[in-house]
Each structure stands twice: as structure tokens, then as C-alpha cells.
Amino acid sequence: MMLQISSVVGPAQLEQVKALLDDAPFVEGKLSAGMAASRIKQNQEVDQQSDVYRQLNELVFSNLTRHPKFRNFALPHRIAAPFYARYEEGMGYGDHIDDPVMGSPNHFRTDVSLTVFLSEPDEYEGGELVIQSSYGEQTFKLPAGHAVLYPSGSLHRVANVTRGVRRVMVAWVQSLVRDPGQRAILYELNQVREPLLRKAPGERDTQHLDHVYINLVRLWAEV
Numbered sequence: 611m612m613l614q615i616s617s618v619v620g621p622a623q624l625e626q627v628k629a630l631l632d633d634a635p636f637v638e639g640k641l642s643a644g645m646a647a648s649r650i651k652q653n654q655e656v657d658q659q660s661d662v663y664r665q666l667n668e669l670v671f672s673n674l675t676r677h678p679k680f681r682n683f684a685l686p687h688r689i690a691a692p693f694y695a696r697y698e699e700g701m702g703y704g705d706h707i708d709d710p711v712m713g714s715p716n717h718f719r720t721d722v723s724l725t726v727f728l729s730e731p732d733e734y735e736g737g738e739l740v741i742q743s744s745y746g747e748q749t750f751k752l753p754a755g756h757a758v759l760y761p762s763g764s765l766h767r768v769a770n771v772t773r774g775v776r777r778v779m780v781a782w783v784q785s786l787v788r789d790p791g792q793r794a795i796l797y798e799l800n801q802v803r804e805p806l807l808r809k810a811p812g813e814r815d816t817q818h819l820d821h822v823y824i825n826l827v828r829l830w831a832e833v
Contacts, residue, residue: 611794612741612748612760613683615674618726619755623669627728630669631694631777634662639695650704653768656694666694670726670779674757680724682804683759683797685786687833688718692781694728697737702770708762712782720762721790722783727752734774741766761790786831796830799823 619627639653656663671692674680690712697703711717725739731751739750739758742765750758760766762782787793803823806816 611790611797612743612758613679613797614750614752615677615679615757615759616753617755618674618677618680618757619670619728621755623673624728624754627666627669628777630662630665631656631696631728634666634694635660636696639693642693644709647703647706647709650706652701653695653697653703654701655696658691658693663694666779667692670694670728671781674724674726674779674781680757680759682800683793684722684724684783685793685796685827685831686722686783687786688784690718690720690782692779694779695777697734697768697771697776699771699773699775702737703768705765705767707765708782710762718782718784719788720782721785721788721793722759723762723764723766724757724759724781724783725750726755726757726779728754728777728779729775730754734771734776736769736772737776738769739766740769763790786827786833788832789830792826792830796823796826799826 635657636654637657639651639655640648642655643651675689708720708723710720712720730753741748741760785793800823803819806819810816
């Protein structure tokens with residue numbers, strides 16, 4: 611299951627983000643890639659030791675991690691430090707699957723991958739995020755401030771940019787629930803549960819559904 615989240619970053623914050631990215635110190639993206647990925651990865655990433663990186667996290671990453679849709683869908687246990695990447699003309703990222711384990715020295719399993727788009731679709735040509743799913747290829751080129759989340763085991767690529775600059779934030783999540791099918795069930799169940807908890811919290815059926823959700827999380831969670 612994949613999920614799109616709109617308005618992770620609002621218009622005023624996006625203007626700040628774009629100004630920061632215009633002046634940010636970038637390093638070669640291959641430096642953060644593994645042996646296989648380094649041959650097909652062509653982008654640049656904001657230096658994670660810079661003040662700009664910390665400011666971007668306050669505007670983008672913190673918004674994402676507080677977003678209720680993100681929390682309900684990903685059920686985060688650990689969240690990786692994000693990368694802020696840009697793809698200029700001729701850059702892209704070939705077909706790949708994200709590494710199953712990341713981080714050093716504190717390793718974490720990657721269950722959910724995510725992209726927050728930080729350029730408007732008309733600011734660049736090409737640069738689509740293309741994800742293989744059981745329904746075939748799914749293509750994403752979302753408005754600035756919107757995000758897409760998908761299973762980290764999915765084969766995906768970033769098409770070559772042919773005009774302009776594509777700017778994104780990418781990150782990975784170790785979920786409390788490893789299995790993507792189980793996460794999808796919990797997310798869909800919670801889409802019914804939360805409105806009932808707001809509208810009819812004392813109803814027997816509401817309480818029953820709430821208990822079922824809680825116990826499924828208890829059954830499937832790994833901590």
C-alpha cells in the first residue's frame with residue numbers, strides 16, 4: 611500500500627525551504643549510496659553537518675513526523691535522518707531497492723520509504739518517482755509540500771531530469787509493524803476507528819472496534 615499526504619509543508623514554510631535550498635552546501639549524492647546504488651545514483655545532497663540542514667529539518671522533517679496520517683500509516687518506531695536532494699538536468703536514480711538496514715552505529719530496519727516533494731511539478735521536466743507495485747508502475751510528481759510513502763522493498767527509480775531542478779526530502783522508517791499488509795489493514799481500520807471515537811466514543815460498537823485495533827497492534831508490533 612502507498613499513501614499520499616498533502617500539505618506536509620505549507621506555502622509560507624515552502625518559501626523558506628526554497629530560500630534555504632538555494633544557498634545550501636551540497637555534496638555528491640554517491641557518498642551516501644551503497645556499492646550497487648552508487649553506479650546508478652546521480653544527485654546532490656545537502657551537507658548534514660551544515661546549519662542549513664538543521665533549519666530544513668525544523669521546517670520539513672518535524673512537520674512530517676507530527677502529521678497524523680504519517681504516524682497512523684507508518685506506525686514509526688525509528689525514523690532515519692533525512693536527506694535533502696536535488697536533481698539537475700541529466701541527473702536521475704536508476705531502478706533500485708532501498709537497503710534493508712541503514713544507520714551507523716545505531717542500525718535500523720527500513721520498512722517504509724518516503725519522499726516529500728519540494729519543487730512544483732512545472733519547475734522541472736522528467737524527475738518522476740516511479741514505483742513498481744502489484745498494479746504495475748505507479749508514477750508520482752506531486753505538488754511541493756506533498757509526500758508519498760511506500761514499502762521500502764519496492765523496486766523504484768527517479769527518472770532523469772530533462773529541464774529545471776527537482777528538489778525533495780527522502781527518509782526511511784522502521785515501523786512498529788514490519789509487514790506492509792498488516793500495516794495496511796491497521797491503517798484502513800483506523801480510518802474507521804478514529805471518526806467513531808470522535809463522534810460516538812461511548813457506543814459499544816466503537817469500543818469493540820477500538821479494542822480490536824489495539825489488540826491487533828499488540829499482536830503484530832515488534833519493539
